[in-house]
Amino acid sequence: MVSEICKELNGSFCLVSGDRYMWLQKSWESRVGETRFHGTAVKISISTDQLRNSQEIISRIAKQGERQDKTIRKAFKKDSIPSKGLMDNL
Numbered sequence: 001m002v003s004e005i006c007k008e009l010n011g012s013f014c015l016v017s018g019d020r021y022m023w024l025q026k027s028w029e030s031r032v033g034e035t036r037f038h039g040t041a042v043k044i045s046i047s048t049d050q051l052r053n054s055q056e057i058i059s060r061i062a063k064q065g066e067r068q069d070k071t072i073r074k075a076f077k078k079d080s081i082p083s084k085g086l087m088d089n090l
Contacts, residue, residue: 001061001062002042003024005057005058007028008057009046009048009051011025011045011047012025012043012044012045013025013042013043013044014041015040016040016042017037017040017041018035019034019036019037020033020034020035021035
């Protein structure tokens, strides 16, 4: 979900865990490599210039994910409320 939001807003997404990292940016081809990081870290970067209606973007990406989930055996069929960013509905 987070990487898709970064993609939508022309940003980048980096996930580091232990001795490996994955970085996605611009062309959205992943870079994978080695690190010496102890623990897990996530870095996101987005362009706020294109951010108009964050809830609309989150809802659209969640619906796309739910459609994809239906094709994956044992996947969750519906995203949770927190993952959709609807924290005010809790």
